[in-house]
Amino acid sequence: MEQITAAELQPKLTKHFAKLINEEHLAHAYIFAGPQGVGKKELALWIAAGLYCPHIKNGEPCLKCTECKRIMEGNQPDVVFIAPEGLSIKVEQIRFLKEEFSKSGVESNRKFFIIQDAEKMTTGAANSLLKFLEEPSGQVTAVLLTTAVNQLLPTVISRCQLLELPALTNSQMTARLEAMKIPKEKALVLGRLTDSVQLAQELAQNANFEELCKNVCQWYLQILQGDWRCFVDVQAKLLPLLSGKKDEQLLLDLIVLLAKDLLLLHYSQKKISFTAFNEKFVKALQPFSTQELVTATELILGTRKRLAVNVSFQNVIEALTLELCRCYHG
Ligand SMILES: [Zn+2]
Known part of the structure; x- marks a missing residue:
């Protein structure tokens, strides 16, 4: 490069x-x-x-x-x-x-x-x-x-x-991170998560980063597909990858990024940042209306506020999971 x-x-x-x-x-x-x-x-x-x-x-x-x-x-x-x-x-x-x-x-x-x-x-x-x-x-x-x-x-x-x-813009960030030998797929996510190269580099060094991205996508796919394992997987697959407040913040940032990406995918067919999962989300989103997607995004964006008053991160993410299920599946 x-x-x-x-x-x-x-x-x-x-x-x-x-x-x-x-x-x-x-x-x-x-x-x-x-x-x-x-x-x-x-x-x-x-x-x-x-x-x-x-x-x-x-x-x-x-x-x-x-x-x-x-x-x-x-x-x-x-x-x-x-x-x-x-x-x-x-x-x-x-x-x-x-x-x-x-x-x-x-x-x-x-x-x-x-x-x-x-x-x-x-x-x-x-x-x-x-x-x-x-x-x-x-x-x-x-x-x-x-x-x-x-x-x-x-x-x-x-x-x-x-x-x-x-x-830097998102695409300049991604190019810059790729020049630092960060793989393209990872650079794409990092470039959309932050506009600080330093922060992106720190995140890139997190050994669980890729696993966390993958598990967030799978968790959200389960929600969309009405697969109730999504609730269990909060504790089984998401939380074990986090150590400390910074990682909790990262998980939230990834969920917010995915939610915004899904809106863009829905509105303008723009590929999501987690490119390996793009096709799966295209299919999984098909049954849902714009209204459902917007409501889900609002729920996700409201999570940070709830975290401020609620001490348990696990409670907040589990509650979010249930609300998202209700939003998509009534
Ligand atoms: Zn010259």
Whole structure:
């Protein structure tokens, strides 16, 4: 699987920056803010490639030549990448950066640096960086990446152009997760469960994830088919896969996702996220009206509220099972 590119993750922003590169209107310093996984680093490297690539076309780097590859791999001496050492970015790291950039005879006049997790700069590091931003030597572009822009010093924010990167769409999330070697079927479900790559990765590591998806689908099929084992299976097949509140939350999220998917399947024949079960649900839904599906979805969406007042998760899911059976089968 090829690595996912900035143009796929943030197509609007790469277009925006291509224009700026083309017109040589790039600002001196940027802050890219946004949740983990939205493509902040990819975008920064893409811009760097746009500045050095000899085959640039309308401000867009080719991403294939040696120069582009060196930048993407972190082997271009004029493009410096700084990340926290331990818990913070220390003043020595910023000093090192300044020294690197003051050396003449590195490959070109143009310098580019990226600071990852910029909110982790110590006050000393941030102040040192500020001085650097105030007295730039030559053509220097700085990009600060952060997931917590409110933790940056206001003086740093005011020296930079702040860009908030939008969250990924479902399909971008899925592509991103696939690029991380998560199997397609699993990536599809994860991409629809959350817009946080970090959370999706955590969920992907849950050893019971696939089993839970499968059992949720089978449980719901039993409900639709009026198979009363669905009630027993709450305790026999769903709950044993959960350990702790987080997993309970995940089970609920999966049930909600399935309910929404079934509405979409009913209205617009859109395939459900749990692709292996799509055909079975197409058949199982046939006897039911829109009204029944909507009522069932409302029951499911109301579960979270009931959990807040009811201590027993098992009770809540069993009660939901009975109500769903009543809703579908009278
Ligand atoms: Zn290139």
